[in-house]
Every structure is written in C-alpha cells, then in structure tokens.
Amino acid sequence: MLSAFELTNRRITPHTVRHTSAMSLLESGENISVIALWLGHESPATSHHYVEANLAMKEKALARLQEPGGKLPRFRASDSLLAFLKTL
Template identity: 50%
Template sequence: MLSKYVGLAADTCVSLRSKRVSLHTLRHSAAMELLLAGVGLSVISLWLGHESIQTIQTYLHAHLGLKEAALARVTSMDGQTGIRFQPDDKLLAFLDAL
C-alpha cells in the first residue's frame, strides 16, 4: 500500500522518484513534525516507543530547520534579535584549509 501511494505522490512531487520511502521513513517524518509543532521530547519518545528519552536526541541533531528557528530567537546582549556571527575571510580560509 505504501508503494502504491508513494508512486501516486511521485507524479506531483518528482523528487520522490529518486527517494526510498519506507514505513520507518514515515515514522521519523512524523516525529520531526511533532517536534516542529512543539510537542515535548518525552511525549514523542513515548509515542515512538523508545526506552529512553535520550534516543530522541537524534532528531534534534538531524533537523537543520529546527536549529535555524532556535537561532532566530536568540537575542544579543543589547537586545537585538536575528544577529548571527559572520566569520571574516581569514577565518573561512583557515577552516577551509583544515
């Protein structure tokens, strides 16, 4: 049934044609959506049937959008929001050389 509907969805979402979609993929996608909706980690961990809340930490490290949203909320010491560190060319050159 999953293959059938992934095939139908691929007609309108072409990027699905090159992806491997499994039930496990859907499980992880649902967990990420719950995170983005603000559901607590302990609730998501229980919903997924994890033995420990530490297992859910993987999701936090995996989603860059969640990190971007958190960074956007950071305020500087003078009260400005959305201020992010911008490395200079010398620092970027050093990091590229590593």
C-alpha cells in the first residue's frame, strides 16, 4: 500500500482509477461481463484494455490445472479429410 506522501508525488488520472477499480473487481473474482457493465462498456472485449490478469491470478489458475489422466491418442486424419486437403 502506498503512503499518502507517495500518492501526492504520483499523477493519478481517471484512467488509473478505472484500471485500479477493474483490477480490484477482477481479483475479487468478479466476472468480466460485470466489470464491463460497471465501467460502462458496450462489450466485455472493450474491458480488456483495463483488465489484465496479474501474476498471482495466473499462478492461481495454473494451480487448478490437472495432468491428463492417460496417454492422449495421436490424431489420424480420415481418408475423406486427406482427399479434401489434396484438392486445396
């Protein structure tokens, strides 16, 4: 947390406030579509300018991943797919 002195020496813009608020909402687990509505965006895609996952959030997401249960089969294209690709 920054002290009051450190804050007085920084330039804080409306963009900074919006970005910080959006990040706080994201870190608390809020859905991106709700954040987009809160920011007044037409689409959640617009909110990605303000909201980016930080390192702690990425680590948390990676921790939820699991190893695949077994050996994954190798993809084998069907004869019809190979015939189609040859026509391209």
